[in-house]
Amino acid sequence: MPIGSTPLPRPPAAPPARTPAAPSSRTTAPAAPPSRPGKSVRPAARPEWLALKTHAVKVGPMHLRDMFKADDRRGSKMCAEAMGTGIYLDYSKNRVTDETLQLLFKLAAASEVTQKRDAMFAGHKINTTENRAVLHVALRAPKTATINVDGRNVVPDVHAVLDQMMAFAGKIRSGEWRGNSGRRIRNVINIGIGGSDLGPVMACEALKAYSQRELTFRFISNVDGADFHEATRDLDPGETVFIICSKTFTTLETLTNANAAKQWVVTTMRDPKAVAKHFVAVSTNEEEVKKFGIDPANMFRFWDWVGGRYSMDSAIGLSTMIAIGPENFRAMLAGFHAMDNHFRTAPAERNLPMLMGMLAIWNNNFLFGAETVAVLPYSNYLKRFPAYLQQLTMESNGKHIDLEGMPVAFETGPIYWGEPGTNGQHSFYQLIHQGTRLIPCDLIGFCQPVDGSSAEQHDLLMANLFAQGEALAFGRTPEQAIADGVPAALAPFHVCQGNRPSNTLLAEKLTPQTLGALVALYEHMVFVQGVVWNIDSFDQFGVELGKHLAKGTAAEIAAPRAAKTTRDSSTSALIKRYQRFRKAT
Numbered sequence: 217m218p219i220g221s222t223p224l225p226r227p228p229a230a231p232p233a234r235t236p237a238a239p240s241s242r243t244t245a246p247a248a249p250p251s252r253p254g255k256s257v258r259p260a261a262r263p264e265w266l267a268l269k270t271h272a273v274k275v276g277p278m279h280l281r282d283m284f285k286a287d288d289r290r291g292s293k294m295c296a297e298a299m300g301t302g303i304y305l306d307y308s309k310n311r312v313t314d315e316t317l318q319l320l321f322k323l324a325a326a327s328e329v330t331q332k333r334d335a336m337f338a339g340h341k342i343n344t345t346e347n348r349a350v351l352h353v354a355l356r357a358p359k360t361a362t363i364n365v366d367g368r369n370v371v372p373d374v375h376a377v378l379d380q381m382m383a384f385a386g387k388i389r390s391g392e393w394r395g396n397s398g399r400r401i402r403n404v405i406n407i408g409i410g411g412s413d414l415g416p417v418m419a420c421e422a423l424k425a426y427s428q429r430e431l432t433f434r435f436i437s438n439v440d441g442a443d444f445h446e447a448t449r450d451l452d453p454g455e456t457v458f459i460i461c462s463k464t465f466t467t468l469e470t471l472t473n474a475n476a477a478k479q480w481v482v483t484t485m486r487d488p489k490a491v492a493k494h495f496v497a498v499s500t501n502e503e504e505v506k507k508f509g510i511d512p513a514n515m516f517r518f519w520d521w522v523g524g525r526y527s528m529d530s531a532i533g534l535s536t537m538i539a540i541g542p543e544n545f546r547a548m549l550a551g552f553h554a555m556d557n558h559f560r561t562a563p564a565e566r567n568l569p570m571l572m573g574m575l576a577i578w579n580n581n582f583l584f585g586a587e588t589v590a591v592l593p594y595s596n597y598l599k600r601f602p603a604y605l606q607q608l609t610m611e612s613n614g615k616h617i618d619l620e621g622m623p624v625a626f627e628t629g630p631i632y633w634g635e636p637g638t639n640g641q642h643s644f645y646q647l648i649h650q651g652t653r654l655i656p657c658d659l660i661g662f663c664q665p666v667d668g669s670s671a672e673q674h675d676l677l678m679a680n681l682f683a684q685g686e687a688l689a690f691g692r693t694p695e696q697a698i699a700d701g702v703p704a705a706l707a708p709f710h711v712c713q714g715n716r717p718s719n720t721l722l723a724e725k726l727t728p729q730t731l732g733a734l735v736a737l738y739e740h741m742v743f744v745q746g747v748v749w750n751i752d753s754f755d756q757f758g759v760e761l762g763k764h765l766a767k768g769t770a771a772e773i774a775a776p777r778a779a780k781t782t783r784d785s786s787t788s789a790l791i792k793r794y795q796r797f798r799k800a801t
């Protein structure tokens with residue numbers, strides 16, 4: 217499909233047969249999806265959805281070049297700042313008109329985004345498939361707030377855990393906490409996976425400049441023993457503390473790595489009691505923590521109303537707090553909270569999560585059927601941010617069943633991916649500029665560098681960000697190419713069609729506060745999308761299926777080669793071949 221010219225809107229998807237999807241026997245989903253009598257919401261059948269479909273036919277042929285020419289204030293009009301967070305969004309390089317925005321806001325209103333947002337903040341059980349409240353916003357609520365779940369105010373519990381974390385982090389940072397042989401702790405290793413890993417990994421990298429540099433931070437997630445080996449091979453267990461992060465404390469990868477760590481510590485130090493000084497846990501499951509041998513006094517709690525991918529500001533962030541210190545951690549929470557307040561109170565047209573959520577829906581469902589979004593942070597410290605966002609967005613909104621238990625009639629969660637600029641410019645940006653696919657981009661930049669990097673070097677970094685946004689939107693015409701000295705015969709190869717949409721997020725500086733606000737922005741953007749698509753953004757039965765399957769397969773690998781299998785012929789042949797060669801080596 218030619219991107220720069222006239223992409224036809226996708227033909228409306230055939231309405232699916234409204235038969236309930238068969239519940240998977242492997243998940244813990246309730247057999248019958250939660251029904252909401254009298255509320256059969258079918259987003260694609262809403263008049264507001266259909267109005268956007270019609271409108272897309274009109275906007276499809278328009279080029280950003282003409283939109284900017286027609287209104288020289290577009291760049292200063294189509295922008296918004298989330299007050300109190302320092303985050304500024306320029307969305308003018310999206311292929312939208314004022315009318316598009318109005319229609320998108322009407323769709324949001326018809327989908328009851330604000331009512332559902334308020335229900336989330338009030339602690340209602342909006343994660344209906346798991347019958348849970350969704351209260352990551354309580355993790356950053358001030359002490360004075362009241363948020364009830366099942367009649368109990370959870371805010372004091374949150375602050376009690378924060379105090380416990382602060383005390384422990386302070387002891388590690390000051391050297392007061394000693395290892396079993398009396399030596400100071402110099403290495404902190406987080407063992408966890410998915411939501412119990414990606415947030416701390418990203419935050420520790422993003423805020424490295426604020427961290428206590430004498431401490432080494434490492435993260436072990438993969439069940440591949442190489443991950444454990446590489447993280448520990450040059451460390452002294454006597455100077456190492458392990459934080460075992462697992463909401464359930466039953467996750468195969470985490471427990472396997474935690475046991476490997478226990479063995480490493482106990483055998484090297486020749487003392488089973490060493491566990492007490494070298495292991496702490498972050499979990500909701502006290503019983504399993506105790507079974508592992510960790511004293512519950514060294515356990516940091518969180519709650520079932522915190523989803524794994526929404527947990528980096530809970531006790532799961534303990535490694536982050538040790539790295540950057542309690543004060544900086546509090547500043548990060550304040551950033552999250554400032555964005556929560558903005559999301560709760562700003563009108564739609566100035567509300568960043570609402571704008572980004574609805575614009576992504578426009579790109580995904582109406583104008584282009586854009587299948588992916590590239591996240592391009594112009595900050596090397598944010599190099600793990602795209603990976604973090606992949607989980608946040610794709611685990612939340614990668615759903616094909618709506619809240620009524622019916623298949624959806626449209627595309628849901630786009631694929632998020634990315635790399636920091638300027639590195640990506642020297643590889644995959646080619647496809648974004650001149651390929652056949654439409655890839656909306658989020659460009660993220662900061663006005664000031666964090667570390668000792670020179671102002672000149674930072675100017676160059678930001679010049680690249682601005683230039684890329686411009687090139688994506690306006691491209692390069694054959695005339696411009698020829699004027700730049702390209703021979704006429706080669707001009708077509710140098711043409712960039714432009715008309716590639718992008719958001720630019722600009723903040724003053726990458727501080728703990730800014731990082732918190734940035735993460736909360738994407739959390740709430742995901743929420744807005746999930747509400748409009750009428751899906752449960754807070755369950756993850758697909759991920760759980762993987763956990764379940766791996767256990768059965770591991771048992772089969774351990775069984776004798778001749779053992780009977782119930783598996784398909786491909787999987788069973790692969791297992792047998794693996795068993796043969798595994799033995800041979």
Ligand code: G6Q
Pocket residue numbers: 409410411412461462463464465466467470523524525526611756759
């Ligand atoms: C996140 C997911 C998933 C989860 C991991 C680890 O939202 O549910 O990524 O965080 O599977 O689970 P545990 O914390 O229970 O070990």
